[in-house]
Amino acid sequence: MKKRIIAAVLAGMLIVSAGGCGNGTASSGNAVDNSNGMATESSADQAIASARQDENADADTKEGGVTALSLMQEVNTGDEQIIDDNYRTWYEVFVYSFFDSDGDGIGDLNGLTEKLDYINDGDPATDTDLGCNGIWLMPVMPSTTYHKYDVTDYCDIDPEYGTMDDFKNLIAVCHERGINVIIDLVMNHTSSQHxxxxxxxxxxxxxxxxxxxxxxxxxxxxxxxxxxxxxxxxxxxxxxxxxxxAQFWSEMPDLNLGSQAVRDEFDKIVDFWLDLGVDGFRLDAAKEYYSGSVDKNVEVLSWFHSMVKEKKEDAYIVAEVWTDQNTYAKYYESGIDSCFDFSFADSTGTITSVLKNGSASSYGKALVNLQDNLSQYSDSYIDAPFYTNHDMARGAGYYSGDDSEKQTKIAQAMNLLMSGSAFLYYGEELGMKGSGKDENKRAPMYWSEDSADDGMCKGPADMDAIKMKYGALETQEKDGNSIYQFVKQTIKLRNEYPEIARGTVTFEESVSDDKVCVIKKTYSDSELLLVYNLAPESVEVDLSGVTAGEKSGSDLEVGGVLLTGTEEAVLQDGTLTMPGYSVVIVK
Ligand SMILES: [Ca+2]
Ligand SMILES: [Ca+2]
Ligand SMILES: [Ca+2]
Structure with missing residues (x-):
């Protein structure tokens, strides 16, 4: 126990020292990494030296030195076990607002390539990256608008974003790191300028x-x-x-997807992008292919699915069908891999409702209902949970009051620990703000509090000035209690336990209640328990009657923790004591 406290204190000091240096991303990233028990003598000495220079250092090491991150890092020490399939953790990137490589204020493909270390550095030994292993690129084809959902040419790159060579380079560098890339494919409509x-x-x-x-x-x-x-x-x-x-806008005329000639065009377009190495497609507005007709839309998706899989068997297809769960479940009959799981997302979806006024048990029930619902239509469905996207107000604005930061964090865990292919919209890992008009939901990635810093984007022209609630990345990566560190630990656990993305869910109702939700995930021969405390106060959960695989009672062990504060979770003789707004993995 003493050793653990020393490690935590050391971790805290390293973080403090990085904060004091103020020399940016690389050094603070290393400091956090070193705290994982890998600190060399010299870096530890430097840490102590710089901590002494800080007048607050004594106080920090006695109390404030323990952070949620330092406590999580003591427990979440397992190696990642990445499986190369379509159960991934996808990062949704709006290139326009991500990172600008050439100083025109508009994000571009080379800017994204430059920042891939942030998403995944390709090195399993480091945890300075988010750990996402997929990127969904919002439209990159030539277009008349900033959002580029009105395509004027399906076989090129918008010059604002760069060149076809830049795109090829991006794909190559992503693949070197085990990142798959899917592109937005807008088949419902073209630009009126096409x-x-x-x-x-x-x-x-x-x-x-x-x-x-x-x-x-x-x-x-x-x-x-x-x-x-x-x-x-x-x-x-x-x-x-x-x-x-023109369902959306007069300048976006709807295509006639019943036309064989149109289908032949998309057959060629799919060839074009698969030849360039893309790993699949995000299908925009599939509900409007034939507005009001599920059957006809399913037929279009069946055609698309067969056409794509014949060319590339492991391509991933995820459709946007923005409607209720009972309806988008039916779209799985087409055979496509995924539909975005709108029922859990947004300010009124299951996750937010449970946190604001629901019971933790209702989350567990919703997970099982979802599974029953989707599996009616396909044996091979992959749910596509997400919490927010470019059309929704950002999650940090859903909560107010003293617990709002903890709720913002735990909501991310409730999304990213779901089975399926989970999606994270850029900037949500920082708790960025943005609501109201669409432009506000697509604000510049908040790398730095200084909007003049290298690579910072100017954002859409009609965007309002947005006041952020939480710090920029440069601040949050030095803060062991930040939303960013919490989200990173969540993805780390998702990468460590294949059961999380691929497991079948059982709801352990007898040990769940208004505050606590206990679910079991079963994948091949392995079982994990996920215990969520979705209430502000700490709770005791009696797990003595619950099994995980062959284990039960005092044999159960903690396999991972997600903490929103600086209290620890303790499992002793089958009783789990966990702080408010936390998740514990028990195995
Ligand atoms: Ca640019
Ligand atoms: Ca890494
Ligand atoms: Ca249509």
Missing amino acids: EWFKTAADYLKNLPEGAEPDASECPYVDYYNFSKEMQGGYSKLDGTDWYYE
Whole structure:
């Protein structure tokens, strides 16, 4: 026990010293790493020396030196066990706001490549990186807008983001590190400036009075949904008496995905990107392929799934079907790997509701219901849990009051410990803020509190000034109690235990209540217990009647902890004492 306290104190001093140096990312990252029992004599000496220079150092080492991180690092010491499959931890990147490599204020592909060490450095021995092993790139194709969901050319890179060579380089460097890359593929609509639409529009404008459009003269008239009648979701085609479907915006005309010619185009587009090495696709707006028709949308996805998997068997396909769980569950009949799990996400989803006013038990029940629901439609489904994305207010704004930081942290654990392929939206690991108009949800990655620092992006032009609630990365990486450190430890555990992403969930109702949720994850022959305390106060959980594999009672051990404060979790003779807002893995 004494040894553990010394280690924790040393860890605290190293963090303090890095904070005092103020020389940025590399040194503080090393300091945190060294605290993992690896400190050399000289760095420990330096740490002590610099701690002495700090007037507050004495107080810090006596009390404040123990941080949530130092306590977690004592327990979370296992090696990562990465399996190269489609159960990953994905990081959603909005390139525009991530990192700017050439000083124009707009994030770019080379900027992302430069910051890959932040996402995953490819070295299992370090934990200075987030540990994500997948990247979802929001659209990178040429477009007329900052968000780039209106594509003008499906086989190129938007010049704001760089060149095709930059993209190839990004993919190569990602693959060296075991990071898979999926790209946003927008099949519901194109830009009104896409050649297909411009050609079709010109043809209709020049069509003689009374003549019907003829696809043998202009194939592109069949690519879209033109009509002489105004209907819901349609816009007028200027200079004609024609209307066209544009569900989201007049400048994003909907494609006719029933057209074989359109499907042939996407077949070629998929070839193009798979040849470049992408590992799969995030399908935008799949609910609107045929607005209002689940059956037709499932048919489109079935075609897409077969077409892609024939080319690349292990490609990953995840669709955005923004609706209720009972409806998106049906989309798994198409055979695609994943649909985003909207029911757990956002300010009103299961995670937030449980933390704000629900009972911990309802979280466990929701996990099992989800599993029952999705498995009705596919044996090979991979849930795609996420907490927020580029269309949602950021999570840090969901909570107020004294416990809000702890709730922001534990919500991330409730998402990232879910089975399936989990997604993390950039900046959520820092508790960035952003709500209201879309631009605000896509603010510059908060690397530094100084917006003039190297690589900092300017963000979308119409973004409001956003007041952040928590510090920038440069501050949080030196703070053992930060949201960033908590999220990193969560992903570390996800990487250490394959059961977390791949396990089947059993809800241990008899030992769960309003505050505590206990679930078991079973994967191949292995079982893990995940115990969540979702209440502010500490609790005792009697696990004597629960088994994990062959083990029960006093044989049970702690396999990992996620702490939002500086109290420890203790498991003794089958009784687990855990602080408020914490998670303990028991095996
Ligand atoms: Ca740039
Ligand atoms: Ca690493
Ligand atoms: Ca549509």
